[in-house]
Amino acid sequence: MATTLTAPRSLVSELQSRGVADARADATSRAVYSSDASLYRIQPAAVVFPRHLDEVLTTLEVCRERGIPFTSRGAGTSLAGNSIGRGVVIDFSRHLNRVLEFDAESRTAVVEPGAVHATLQKVALAHGLRFGPDPSTHTRCTVGGMIGNNACGSRALAYGRTADNVTHLEVMTGSGTRLRLGAGDAPSSAETDALRSLVGENLGTIRTELGRFGRQVSGYSLEHLLPERGFDLRRMLVGSEGTLAVVLEAGVRLVTDAPHKTMVVLGFANIGDAGDAVTAVLPFKPTACEGLDSRIVEVVRSRKGPQAVPELPGGAAWLFVEISGDDAAEVADRAAAVSRTGAATDSRIITNPAQAAALWRIREDGGGLAGRSPAGAPAHAGWEDAAVPPERVGDYLREFDDLLLTHNLTGFPFGHFGDGCVHVRLDFPFQRDDGAAAFRAFLTDAARLVASYGGSLSGEHGDGRARSELLPYMYTPAALSLFGKVKGIFDPDNILNPGILVDPEPLDANVRVAEAGPLRSGLAFGYEHDDGDFSQAVHRCTGVGQCRATQRNSHTVMCPSYVATLEEKDSTRGRARALQEMINGSVTGGAAAGHKQGKPNWRAPEVHDALDLCLSCKGCASDCPTGIDMASYKAEVLHQSYKGRIRPASHYSLGWLPRWASLASVAPRVVNALMSLPGLGKLGLRVAGVDQRRKIPAFAPQTFHKWFAGRPVNASGGRPPVLLWADSFTNNFSPEVGKAAVRVLEDAGYEVRIPEKPVCCGLTWISTGQLDSARKILRSSVNTLKEYAEQGIPIVGLEPSCTGVLRSDSIELLGRAEAGKVAAATHTLAELLAQTPGYESPSLEGTTIVAQPHCHHHAVMGWSPDAALLEGAGASLQKLGGCCGLAGNFGVERGHYEISVAVAEQQLLPAVRAAADDAVVLADGYSCRTQLEDLSERKGIHLAQLLDQAQSAQRPAKA
Numbered sequence: 001m002a003t004t005l006t007a008p009r010s011l012v013s014e015l016q017s018r019g020v021a022d023a024r025a026d027a028t029s030r031a032v033y034s035s036d037a038s039l040y041r042i043q044p045a046a047v048v049f050p051r052h053l054d055e056v057l058t059t060l061e062v063c064r065e066r067g068i069p070f071t072s073r074g075a076g077t078s079l080a081g082n083s084i085g086r087g088v089v090i091d092f093s094r095h096l097n098r099v100l101e102f103d104a105e106s107r108t109a110v111v112e113p114g115a116v117h118a119t120l121q122k123v124a125l126a127h128g129l130r131f132g133p134d135p136s137t138h139t140r141c142t143v144g145g146m147i148g149n150n151a152c153g154s155r156a157l158a159y160g161r162t163a164d165n166v167t168h169l170e171v172m173t174g175s176g177t178r179l180r181l182g183a184g185d186a187p188s189s190a191e192t193d194a195l196r197s198l199v200g201e202n203l204g205t206i207r208t209e210l211g212r213f214g215r216q217v218s219g220y221s222l223e224h225l226l227p228e229r230g231f232d233l234r235r236m237l238v239g240s241e242g243t244l245a246v247v248l249e250a251g252v253r254l255v256t257d258a259p260h261k262t263m264v265v266l267g268f269a270n271i272g273d274a275g276d277a278v279t280a281v282l283p284f285k286p287t288a289c290e291g292l293d294s295r296i297v298e299v300v301r302s303r304k305g306p307q308a309v310p311e312l313p314g315g316a317a318w319l320f321v322e323i324s325g326d327d328a329a330e331v332a333d334r335a336a337a338v339s340r341t342g343a344a345t346d347s348r349i350i351t352n353p354a355q356a357a358a359l360w361r362i363r364e365d366g367g368g369l370a371g372r373s374p375a376g377a378p379a380h381a382g383w384e385d386a387a388v389p390p391e392r393v394g395d396y397l398r399e400f401d402d403l404l405l406t407h408n409l410t411g412f413p414f415g416h417f418g419d420g421c422v423h424v425r426l427d428f429p430f431q432r433d434d435g436a437a438a439f440r441a442f443l444t445d446a447a448r449l450v451a452s453y454g455g456s457l458s459g460e461h462g463d464g465r466a467r468s469e470l471l472p473y474m475y476t477p478a479a480l481s482l483f484g485k486v487k488g489i490f491d492p493d494n495i496l497n498p499g500i501l502v503d504p505e506p507l508d509a510n511v512r513v514a515e516a517g518p519l520r521s522g523l524a525f526g527y528e529h530d531d532g533d534f535s536q537a538v539h540r541c542t543g544v545g546q547c548r549a550t551q552r553n554s555h556t557v558m559c560p561s562y563v564a565t566l567e568e569k570d571s572t573r574g575r576a577r578a579l580q581e582m583i584n585g586s587v588t589g590g591a592a593a594g595h596k597q598g599k600p601n602w603r604a605p606e607v608h609d610a611l612d613l614c615l616s617c618k619g620c621a622s623d624c625p626t627g628i629d630m631a632s633y634k635a636e637v638l639h640q641s642y643k644g645r646i647r648p649a650s651h652y653s654l655g656w657l658p659r660w661a662s663l664a665s666v667a668p669r670v671v672n673a674l675m676s677l678p679g680l681g682k683l684g685l686r687v688a689g690v691d692q693r694r695k696i697p698a699f700a701p702q703t704f705h706k707w708f709a710g711r712p713v714n715a716s717g718g719r720p721p722v723l724l725w726a727d728s729f730t731n732n733f734s735p736e737v738g739k740a741a742v743r744v745l746e747d748a749g750y751e752v753r754i755p756e757k758p759v760c761c762g763l764t765w766i767s768t769g770q771l772d773s774a775r776k777i778l779r780s781s782v783n784t785l786k787e788y789a790e791q792g793i794p795i796v797g798l799e800p801s802c803t804g805v806l807r808s809d810s811i812e813l814l815g816r817a818e819a820g821k822v823a824a825a826t827h828t829l830a831e832l833l834a835q836t837p838g839y840e841s842p843s844l845e846g847t848t849i850v851a852q853p854h855c856h857h858h859a860v861m862g863w864s865p866d867a868a869l870l871e872g873a874g875a876s877l878q879k880l881g882g883c884c885g886l887a888g889n890f891g892v893e894r895g896h897y898e899i900s901v902a903v904a905e906q907q908l909l910p911a912v913r914a915a916a917d918d919a920v921v922l923a924d925g926y927s928c929r930t931q932l933e934d935l936s937e938r939k940g941i942h943l944a945q946l947l948d949q950a951q952s953a954q955r956p957a958k959a
Helices: 008-017 027-032 053-066 117-125 143-149 190-201 203-209 233-237 271-276 278-284 294-304 328-339 353-364 390-406 435-452 464-473 477-490 534-538 560-565 572-584 605-611 619-623 630-642 649-653 657-664 668-675 680-687 704-710 728-732 735-747 763-767 771-790 800-814 816-825 829-834 855-861 864-872 897-904 908-914 926-935 943-954
Strands: 046-048 070-073 088-091 099-103 108-111 166-173 178-181 245-253 260-268 288-293 317-325 346-350 414-416 421-423 721-725 751-753 795-797 826-828 848-851 876-879 920-922
Touching (some): 070 143, 099 117, 108 117, 166 233, 190 203, 260 328, 271 317, 278 328, 294 353, 317 328, 317 353, 328 346, 390 435, 572 605, 605 630, 704 735, 721 771, 735 751, 735 829, 763 771, 771 795, 800 826, 800 855, 848 864, 864 876, 908 926
Parallel strands (some): 046 088
Antiparallel strands (some): 260 317, 260 346, 288 317, 414 421
């Protein structure tokens, strides 16, 4: 098990006394920073969030004085374990994240080390420029992290590696020397003078072993120090993984973003053939040449539906080739020539930017999508980004597949085939007692294989903890000795990121997943896709950090609270790390070493701290490429924590809301009058655990069920019957939505039925972790609805969150055998209308719509049928992403108001403020409409109401 340094609080006290304002040694921070995107787990003694460079220098000085390791960290997207450590982990991304200077004329920029790639890119793209290297993590990775690993990305073919795009570096060495390094000869200092002498004594080793091909990233890039290269220390430090110096500032070169781009997809019989074709493609000077096969494409189809994958040419493997340039005709000619590459069995030229973006998204999400093997088992990094000379990549891929068979492993290789760099995640059997040994055996054989091809253990992610021990397979003792001497010159006390590259720790030490035992006993949810194992579920998080992206679009919901706070603990990844620590058992008070027979501490304050601001929006369930469902995990934690105990007041008031609503429906006007009395309403909110700035929603004077029972029976319009399910919110608070839905369905020709009595899905019990009660309520409701499902009658849900419970949570709580038929029969209104033969939506020409899809709608059902219906009807549609911020009970609970408003300000409130007065704000979710009414002058309407109003306006007047 990983160890930590002693007396972390005294370390923090000293740092704070010397002016480092935000230094933390609390258990939550140490838990969420214990891992990155790698397999490894090491708890730091402290985490520092520097606001100024002086705080960085002071922290390094304290570490040097006390002999404490110092690890630089950006977004923590390292796949090799090179941004975790036992001492101080210093997070540059929180405050030192600015673009300091930008010069379009000279095509350069100056950034702080924590500047996110996407932030720099946004500034550059406004001037037709870009920072060339573009890792798949570009929405959250930092420039400092890219410098640490010499990151490349898909377009390194055209724009080069990070080392090729850095104009200057300002650094502090481990020995305490501050250097400003530009192009050419480095300034004289004790370190640089010693390094010059060392290089002069080892010219033969450097010239023969280093810099042999573009993606040789493993080890130190000492080739840049050769006399013929001008002793360029700036470029040599790129890729040194924070082991030689700390980056304080970086100047970067920008390139012109080509105005014309075309994507060519080439199909092949297998991935080896795709690799062979690289040499035929490269003469056409592609901007990118990426390879993948059907294994990863099928994962996308199964998780996100067939519509997520545009039509591909025939074959079982593909090269995605981007051709770009200044002249449209020349680009088109080159693309056509690429499409005729003889080695391909089929090809397709894609000029539609939306289709190209969808395909590139598959490639960008590769690391997360590959988190499950083709067999469905967890798949892990470890042998993540080996590279061989591009002309040998086809043969390497074939031999690599044979190696997988030898070791009984599966995975799907993909990556930058044009550069010879191959990514893969593999289903190492860490659940077995010999899992770590199997991991070591494979990595050793894989290192031998890549070395036999003249390749590099790492092609862009660095060696880190995963591969540093394997460097002897790639380099001679002379080269390894040279690396050690370089480390000794720059970091003589071994303070900077020890255990990486030089004097490495064992590759099978501190493996997070290997330390995690199964957790199946006494769980409320079934974790159907994780073999019923809560541990396997939370370890789905591989740490790729997509939840940390702050620049959001209409396709993204997760993770709204992180964008509001920028605290790692409030990201999906941070919460997963806290839960993993609960299971792994140290910081959060779980079982001790050998904990596989222990019990997790569900009530650990650190876990509840990390989960407190989770909105249970379920955005991660669809947006996280690994399929994390933090809403379910939070419900499980609350269930286990409060089982048999007194709960917070809001669990009784908001968690039992359908029950109180049912009672209030007996005399709703009396209840509304009482709650409007001066003082009584505020008192009620306080007792209920609700923020007093919230309004108490009024109960409807008449429930939907009572209205439906009293209306005349309408004859069927010739279509089969449909069951309209009015959930507790529709029934008791907004029956007008149900009435509108009845009219829309009847106009579509359906005979509308409703259950004989109100049916509750148990959502509020689920979100507050009262899962035993939720299961009872849900079982009763499923049994009621099953009668209709078995008759083939479609069930239409109106409240997205409740519809999502029937589609998803019901299976996890009751099992597929019991709930599967109802789940399959349940539809949203738009889904049913889209499947209705001959249905024509009323015209929405001239209607401007600002749509706030409910988070559960986005995550569970998908909103594309709604978008297609609205656009097909002629509406001008602005679809928002993100969460409304209310999220059921979250935004009304005491202590959450400010975050709730901050989340609403991410997309919803700015959009409605900017919308024209006659624009329709479409919000199917009751919580979304409530948030709008609480925080703005606008009101939202449901899709049923929008269609009903349009139909009413176009319906012929009755005589």
